[in-house]
Amino acid sequence: MTTFLLVIIYLAFISLGLPDSLLGAAWPVMQSDLGAPLETAGFLFMAIAGGTIISSLASGKVLNKFGTSKVTTVSVLMTAGALLGFHFAPSAVWLFVCAIPLGLGAGAVDSGLNDYVATHYKAHHMSWLHCFWGVGATLGPIIMAQFISEQSSWRNGYFAISGIQFALVIILFITLPLWNRVTSNSNIILKEDPEDSKGEFYEEDAKDIKPLQMKGVKLSLATFLFYCGVESTVGLWGSSYLVNVKELQVALAAQWVSFYYAGITIGRFITGFITFKISNLTLIRMGQIIVLVGAVLLFFPLPSTFSLVGFIMIGLGLAPIFPCMLHETPTRFGKKHSKTIMGYQMAVAYTGSTFMPPLLGFIASHSTIGIFPFCIGVLVAAMLLSSETLNNTLKRKSLLKKKDTISKVF
Template identity: 65%
Template sequence: MATYFIIIIYLAFISLGLPDSLLGSAWPVMQLDYGAPLGMAGWLFMSIAAGTIVSSLASGTVVRRFGTGKVTLASCLMTACALLGFSLTPSVIWLFLCTVPLGLGAGSVDAALNNYVAAHYKAHHMSWLHCFWGVGATLSPMVMAQFISGDGSWRQGYLTIAAIQFVLVLILLISLPLWDKVARSTVSAMQDEPLSEDEGDMHGGAPVRPLHIRGVKLGLAAFLFYCGAEATLGLWGSSFLVNVKDASPEMAAQATSLYFAGITIGRFIAGFITFKLSNRTLIRAGQITALSGTLLLCLPLSSGFSMAAFMLVGLGLAPIYPSMLHETPLRFGKKHSQSIMGYQMAVAYTGSTFIPPLLGYLASSLSIAILPLFILISVAAMMFSSERLNAFFSVNRTKDDGGAKSSLN
């Protein structure tokens, strides 16, 4: 049962990735249809991100009230309806209205599924889960490209992705009883587990607020700088290569593809490595690899070496995010993990939304040549936060990637 169930979760994460890269691939054609300025896509993206941040912060309360299965189903239904709305909207104003359910749905399902897998499955599933997000994020631009290259009908592209989402909604609806059954099979084991130090009676029986648990703020800082670094290089990497390394636009686009390929492939490989190494070891190794790739990007070498640096940074970043997520219930306890996971998702989206524009502002005032230094500082800050966080916990724990008593597979 556990094997079939994790496949359903993988499918749900494909649905989470489908909308993420759709707007960017369709906007050049959408812009012409609406007569909108180029920068309008940025405002649409920020509107989606705002809804995602709000729903991530509220996910702890929502999941506790309705359960992971129902929240996942409702969230996927919201995103499917939003994508359908995108295909039908007559004006930009309606696009902004559709971003509300799209953002709210994405944040809730992201936090809910990440916490569910972190609490109930071993670390390799978390890496592969985010690899499947990459499948969805890769599939939707391919579908959109087919329609745009044919008759320029971006609306048909959105309609097709919405149809795929509705199929996934149907699968989730049919499997809804399975979520409750799996949850019941583990709830007694979770109740019998001893409370962690942070979950126990630390202040004479007074409840501990999630943000007051030691190390949580450092963990949030690590997510902020990780997502800022990942999104910044993905957004501005091509501009850096063209303007600083004299690469052709085609080569710059290939380098960006190598960067995202490094992240996707790296997460697939990391899933196997988790059988031998702990989450913390993978996080540290990934940070060192990303730092090495960024340092290579700083050197006055040819664009060919820069492409290799992009791939190296992607491979380094690959295991960090899923490993940090999987550590959440292990570090802070299952009692507060859903709320903390929501905070982490909110901070992650904040980093990916606002840190890349900060680099854009600095680059317009100085030069895009500061990109490697900016990424280097972000990765170093993430590593500092992560190592400080590790100092809060026992050094005797050498294998933190999911205990047998809390794992279903």
């Protein structure tokens, strides 16, 4: 019974990833069809992400009042209706109207399912959960590319994804009673505490310190900001870069962007295994370096095949960074403040997703989309600098604590 419900939750997270990559894949065609400026996609992305932030902040009270199962069902229904609205939208203005329920629904699903899995299942299931988001994000551009290449219709692509979402709504509605049975089952497997979440740096001395005043917290927030800026910017503008600079066909560009999301998906699946052998800090550093190399491949005037390799490398490099950074939170800042800091990190992450892609779109509209790889490289370098500065700050903190302990002994 718990396994069956877990399958349903994984399906819901696939549906969460499906719409995330659609706009970037379809925008080169949508832009000409609707007669909209290039930067409109960035503002649409901002509207969707803004709704996600709002619903995430309000999700705690809503989930406590109505329960995860009902909130998830209604939220998926909202996203299905919004995607159907994209299909019928006569102008860009209506896309903005539909972007509101799309963002609100996505944020509630994300927060609700993450909380449910974290509470009722073992930790490794969380890694697979985010892997299934990547499955949806990978399938989205593939489905859209199929409709664009065969029917030259981005609208039918949105209609197909909407149909998948409505099918999931029916499944969720039928399985509503299952959630309560699983929750009340005394044999349910609860989440275990991670072995390395001892909070060695702040468990003793952070009792009277506000989270934002703790050393390293702001650097951690900056790392999340730049990470999500890279991930969302590549997803939104990658296709436009390939079409306008590398002169690829729209359908082929959408397929190549799907390889980027496939890199994230496969990378996170593999990361779930190699975390037993390699530390989170090493995985984060290795991932950032791989992303930087991928951005360099896009920057130089190489044959278009190297662009595909670059997108795949960026996806593979991004894969371990986000989950490993989240997993390090209790270790870095202690259990007492980990929940609060985790909330700050997610809020800043959504902020990066909200503002970084529109910023690139605005700059590109006044120059050229050819600045895309340069901007990605700058964001990755900033993320690497913030992350390494954070590591050094916490390392110095640890050494000072050890010296104080030794001095007290002698």
